[in-house]
Amino acid sequence: xxxxxxxxxxxxxxxxxxxxxxxxxxxxxxxxxxxxxxxxxxxxxxxxxxxxxxxxxxxxxxxxxxxxxxxxxxxxxxxxxxxxxxxxxxxxxxxxxxxxxxxxxxxxxxxxxxxxxxxxxxxxxxxxxxxxxxxxxxxxxxxxxxxxxxxxxxxxxxxxxxxxxxxxxxxxxxxxxxxxxxxxxxxxxxxxxxxxxxxxxxxxxxxxxxxxxxxxxxxxxxxxxxxxxxxxxxxxxxxxxxxxxxxxxxxxxxxxxxxxxxxxxxxxxxxxxxxxxx
Amino acid sequence: xxxxxxxxxxxxxxxxxxxxxxxxxxxxxxxxxxxxxxxxxxxxxxxxxxxxxxxxxxxxxxxxxxxxxxxxxxxxxxxxxxxxxxxxxxxxxxxxxxxxxxxxxxxxxxxxxxxxxxxxxxxxxxxxxxxxxxxxxxxxxxxxxxxxxxxxxxxxxxxxxxxxxxxxxxxxxxxxxxxxxxxxxxxxxxxxxxxxxxxxxxxxxxxxxxxxxxxxxxxxxxxxxxxxxxxxxxxxxxxxxxxxxxxxxxxxxxxxxxxxxxxxxxxxxxxxxxxxxxxxxxxxxxxxxxxxxxxxxxxxxxxxxxxxxxx
Numbered sequence: 336x337x338x339x340x341x342x343x344x345x346x347x348x349x350x351x352x353x354x355x356x357x358x359x360x361x362x363x364x365x366x367x368x369x370x371x372x373x374x375x376x377x378x379x380x381x382x383x384x385x386x387x388x389x390x391x392x393x394x395x396x397x398x399x400x401x402x403x404x405x406x407x408x409x410x411x412x413x414x415x416x417x418x419x420x421x422x423x424x425x426x427x428x429x430x431x432x433x434x435x436x437x438x439x440x441x442x443x444x445x446x447x448x449x450x451x452x453x454x455x456x457x458x459x460x461x462x463x464x465x466x467x468x469x470x471x472x473x474x475x476x477x478x479x480x481x482x483x484x485x486x487x488x489x490x491x492x493x494x495x496x497x498x499x500x501x502x503x504x505x506x507x508x509x510x511x512x513x514x515x516x517x518x519x520x521x522x523x524x525x526x527x528x529x530x531x532x533x534x535x536x537x538x539x540x541x542x543x544x545x546x547x548x549x550x551x552x553x554x555x556x557x558x559x560x561x562x563x564x565x566x567x568x569x570x571x572x573x574x575x576x577x578x579x580x581x582x583x584x585x586x587x588x589x590x591x592x593x594x595x596x597x598x599x600x601x602x603x604x605x606x607x608x609x610x611x612x613x
Numbered sequence: 614x615x616x617x618x619x620x621x622x623x624x625x626x627x628x629x630x631x632x633x634x635x636x637x638x639x640x641x642x643x644x645x646x647x648x649x650x651x652x653x654x655x656x657x658x659x660x661x662x663x664x665x666x667x668x669x670x671x672x673x674x675x676x677x678x679x680x681x682x683x684x685x686x687x688x689x690x691x692x693x694x695x696x697x698x699x700x701x702x703x704x705x706x707x708x709x710x711x712x713x714x715x716x717x718x719x720x721x722x723x724x725x726x727x728x729x730x731x732x733x734x735x736x737x738x739x740x741x742x743x744x745x746x747x748x749x750x751x752x753x754x755x756x757x758x759x760x761x762x763x764x765x766x767x768x769x770x771x772x773x774x775x776x777x778x779x780x781x782x783x784x785x786x787x788x789x790x791x792x793x794x795x796x797x798x799x800x801x802x803x804x805x806x807x808x809x810x811x812x813x814x815x816x817x818x819x820x821x822x823x824x825x826x827x828x829x830x831x832x833x834x835x836x837x838x839x840x841x842x843x844x845x846x847x848x849x850x851x852x853x854x855x856x857x858x859x860x861x862x863x864x865x866x867x868x869x870x871x872x873x874x875x876x877x878x879x880x881x882x883x884x885x886x887x888x889x890x891x892x893x894x895x896x897x898x899x900x901x902x903x904x905x906x907x908x909x910x911x912x913x914x915x916x917x918x919x920x921x922x923x924x
Contacts, residue, residue, distance in 0.1 A: 386775060404775055409776060410772065412771075418768050418772045420769060420786075420791075421868070422791070422793070422868055431773075431776075432777075432778075435776055463868055465869070483776060489775075
């Protein structure tokens with residue numbers, strides 16, 4: 336799904352943010368990227384999103400080289416207050432990107448409402464983002480990405496600006512929307528993330544979001560292990576891939592049970608060591 | 614809906630009404646006491662009575678209409694020029710820098726100083742007035758459009774870009790709605806400046822009718838101070854009505870400015886004043902020059918990455 340080869344980026348001021356990054360992400364995988372502050376995590380994500388042209392290396396999404404913003408991609412930014420549009424209602428915020436899809440107005444609205452229901456925000460559609468709490472606003476941002484049904488979802492410290500309790504809720508939300516099974520949303524559509532449009536039967540909550548490939552940038556080691564199928568550790572500036580760890584924790588993950596498992600504790604320690612000692 | 618922004622601690626509209634009544638009584642008492650010449654300071658009650666009579670005076674209403682039409686058409690023309698120009702300049706940083714020098718040179722020229730030139734060029738009073746209003750209104754609208762565009766959050770723009778929207782899509786869906794309240798504030802400032810200019814031009818250029826012409830007429834034959842003040846009061850009412858109307862427009866179209874009281878404007882002193890902004894915090898410097906934009910590049914996200922590792 337995502338191929339990164341020899342990626343390097345140097346800013347105009349001479350700061351080398353990332354260097355020689357190699358990364359392969361399979362379709363449907365959730366890869367967490369952790370690393371110390373300033374290791375170029377965000378730069379990496381921006382290059383993948385096509386918001387930043389890397390100074391060296393190649394990136395391909397779905398087999399196609401990234402030149403500009405790739406199709407079928409959504410980004411959830413950390414700062415929801417700046418990423419949501421205060422002049423649009425919650426529903427219109429979620430529906431706006433769907434203008435890029437070939438959908439009628441009514442369909443766009445329905446999809447937005449479905450996505451809001453999926454993140455547990457029924458009844459907020461007519462409100463404005465600034466009338467909601469921080470955690471709810473970030474749910475809106477997530478719903479917006481889900482409604483778009485991207486093949487590749489990029490998340491840049493998506494839970495960095497919410498309180499600890501909300502953070503755990505949002506982590507579970509992320510696991511549930513991609514798994515589908517946790518919410519009892521019918522059979523997971525394997526590889527269906529790449530085919531928008533035709534689907535969209537109202538009510539089928541997780542349709543189109545199961546099978547999505549997710550790249551999650553975080554600075555929280557526990558979070559990277561808890562939500563990830565794989566953890567990629569970057570070293571400090573300039574950022575390079577230090578190590579990759581496969582996370583093989585049992586399927587319905589639970590904040591209390593999973594975090595208490597010996598494998599979780601072991602993985603967390605491994606990631607922690609890798610982050611601290613380059 | 615509030616016509617005025619709260620400028621002090623609020624104690625409800627009752628106290629505001631009390632203040633108006635108090636001022637009215639003071640003016641009335643001073644005028645009746647005979648300290649001043651009755652012709653120079655008419656009692657407030659007679660001004661109010663004259664102002665009331667004017668509502669049914671066809672002559673005065675005709676004058677008022679001449680003023681209003683010159684004022685509004687000049688203002689409308691300015692909006693038609695300044696908003697697209699602002700959008701163009703705001704989208705092209707290089708052009709913006711080049712144009713800014715011209716704007717900064719032309720802007721300080723008081724529009725009233727151009728009245729003789731406008732009379733020479735346009736001759737007919739209504740064209741003189743309309744063009745002067747347009748000129749005066751151009752700058753606050755243009756500058757506020759530029760400020761508004763500079764204030765658009767780069768994260769908001771990147772969000773839409775990441776969904777595959779192009780330059781035009783981002784301009785239409787993010788930059789314009791985000792800058793909208795700034796533009797409306799520019800129009801509000803322009804409206805009050807325009808009113809000053811249109812009446813000044815009428816006083817100088819004369820013509821068939823207009824509020825300024827009416828005021829000149831009340832001057833003749835010893836003068837009627839009560840009519841003059843009453844006429845001036847109606848000019849003030851025009852200003853208040855325009856401001857209220859534009860505040861209403863702003864709240865209707867830009868809900869992001871709804872929870873915040875609209876900034877009041879104080880005549881021509883409010884050049885370049887900015888509307889309240891949900892993201893604005895005192896102490897956060899606003900970019901006033903194109904150089905301000907440089908702080909946002911490169912790699913807009915770098916500056917907001919939280920530091921340190923948790924746990």
